[in-house]
Amino acid sequence: MSGPKTFNGWVCEGKGESLEWKEMPLRAEDDYSVDMDVTHCGICGSDVHTLESNWGPANYPCVVGHEIAGVATRVGKKVTNVKVGDRIGVGAQSGSCHECDPCKSGWENLCKGTTRTGTYNSFWPNGDKSFGGYADRWRGDSRFVFKIPDNMTNEIACTFFCAGVTSYGPLKRHNVNKDSVVGIMGIGGLGHYGILWAKAMGAHVIALSHNDKKKEVAKELGADAYVSTSSEEDLKSIKGKLTHILCTGASDDFAWKTFIPLFKPNGTFINVSLPSWNFPEVPPMMLSLSQVNICGSAIGSPAEIEDMLKFAAEHNVLPWIQKYPMKEAPKALEDFNKNLPRFRFVLEN
Ligand SMILES: NC(=O)c1ccc[n+]([C@@H]2O[C@H](COP(=O)([O-])OP(=O)(O)OC[C@H]3O[C@@H](n4cnc5c(N)ncnc54)[C@H](OP(=O)(O)O)[C@@H]3O)[C@@H](O)[C@H]2O)c1
Ligand SMILES: [Zn+2]
Ligand SMILES: [Zn+2]
Numbered sequence: 001m002s003g004p005k006t007f008n009g010w011v012c013e014g015k016g017e018s019l020e021w022k023e024m025p026l027r028a029e030d031d032y033s034v035d036m037d038v039t040h041c042g043i044c045g046s047d048v049h050t051l052e053s054n055w056g057p058a059n060y061p062c063v064v065g066h067e068i069a070g071v072a073t074r075v076g077k078k079v080t081n082v083k084v085g086d087r088i089g090v091g092a093q094s095g096s097c098h099e100c101d102p103c104k105s106g107w108e109n110l111c112k113g114t115t116r117t118g119t120y121n122s123f124w125p126n127g128d129k130s131f132g133g134y135a136d137r138w139r140g141d142s143r144f145v146f147k148i149p150d151n152m153t154n155e156i157a158c159t160f161f162c163a164g165v166t167s168y169g170p171l172k173r174h175n176v177n178k179d180s181v182v183g184i185m186g187i188g189g190l191g192h193y194g195i196l197w198a199k200a201m202g203a204h205v206i207a208l209s210h211n212d213k214k215k216e217v218a219k220e221l222g223a224d225a226y227v228s229t230s231s232e233e234d235l236k237s238i239k240g241k242l243t244h245i246l247c248t249g250a251s252d253d254f255a256w257k258t259f260i261p262l263f264k265p266n267g268t269f270i271n272v273s274l275p276s277w278n279f280p281e282v283p284p285m286m287l288s289l290s291q292v293n294i295c296g297s298a299i300g301s302p303a304e305i306e307d308m309l310k311f312a313a314e315h316n317v318l319p320w321i322q323k324y325p326m327k328e329a330p331k332a333l334e335d336f337n338k339n340l341p342r343f344r345f346v347l348e349n
Helices: 045-051 154-161 163-173 189-200 215-221 232-236 256-262 284-290 302-315 326-337
Strands: 006-011 020-025 033-042 068-075 087-090 093-095 137-141 145-147 181-185 204-209 225-228 242-247 263-271 293-296 321-325 344-348
Touching: 006 137, 033 087, 033 154, 045 326, 068 137, 068 154, 087 154, 093 137, 145 302, 154 163, 154 302, 154 321, 154 344, 163 189, 163 242, 163 302, 181 189, 189 204, 189 215, 189 242, 189 302, 189 344, 204 215, 215 225, 225 232, 242 256, 256 263, 256 284, 263 284, 321 326, 326 344
Parallel strands: 181 204, 181 242, 204 225, 242 263, 263 293, 321 344
Antiparallel strands: 006 020, 033 068, 033 137, 033 344, 068 087, 087 145
16 A cells, blocks of 8 residues: 555644644555545644643644544545545544444444544554644544535534534434423533534523623524523523533533532433533432433444434534634634634634
């Protein structure tokens, strides 16, 4: 196999260090590999957590970015789902063991094998490092690559592969429908999708934001109501009213006693946020007497990604994006960290 050996990307050499555009090694090709010229890559909160080693020391040098869209330029001989010239995308997961119980039951996103590969800051089964999409080129495994629907542009499509599915998967799995009253907590990249999905599923949607700055924009996104979680009065107005909360971001003073009373009986609190700190202990009495279900969700399975793309087309769900040239990735990250995006920043080559 004689494809390219390197790519150029925004490299972080260590915690707190600025990104530098550099040449890096591409992983080795194999029968399942796909090469992509990257056209777009979304910026996810997880990129920042990784660059800053918020979840423990990252495996530097890192090239982050796991909402990647582009055009296929080479495919291995066992690749059946992609051909050269196709517009394709990949999300936060790039490989799984295909053998463990979760993989065999269609939950590859929960793979317990040692060969589960994250799109960046991880290793391929052959030991090569995985690098993400703040780059000009990407090589990965076709089994986690998706064809972008004809009626969807790459700049829109890339954001579906992490923010889109991470918010769609759990809302669908927990049966959000026209009888649901859904609180979307944290109106950022994932949260704005949360509002769009929950509305498209027919729910009454309440934006739960940590202050009152996003009131207007939450309404524009389609939220039926807005609650600032720092206002006692606002919180009181929705006591006992919610069937679901999708938590995409919480302040570090998060308290269960603030949120559990917001539910109707048997409500569901779904966490997808991944802060560097832990949630506090759950008061057992409050948990029992509310019958609230507390659960989490991790990106989405390949089947959920396909299902999401279909749902998005049927219901015309389109994310809001703001583009930055790839060469301005450091500036885009700086603005991301100021909580400025409305709502997904997308880097463009
Ligand atoms: N589980 C998974 O598989 C998965 C997948 C992707 C991402 N994630 C995680 O999900 C989280 C959100 O990612 P994202 O890309 O949506 O990030 P984001 O765009 O930065 O959104 C996070 C939101 O958190 C809210 N927030 C609450 N308290 C805050 C505070 N004190 N300061 C700043 N913001 C605060 C903000 O919304 P308001 O201003 O409205 O409060 C902010 O917009 C990250 O932790 C990321 O790592 C998890
Ligand atoms: Zn992500
Ligand atoms: Zn597995």
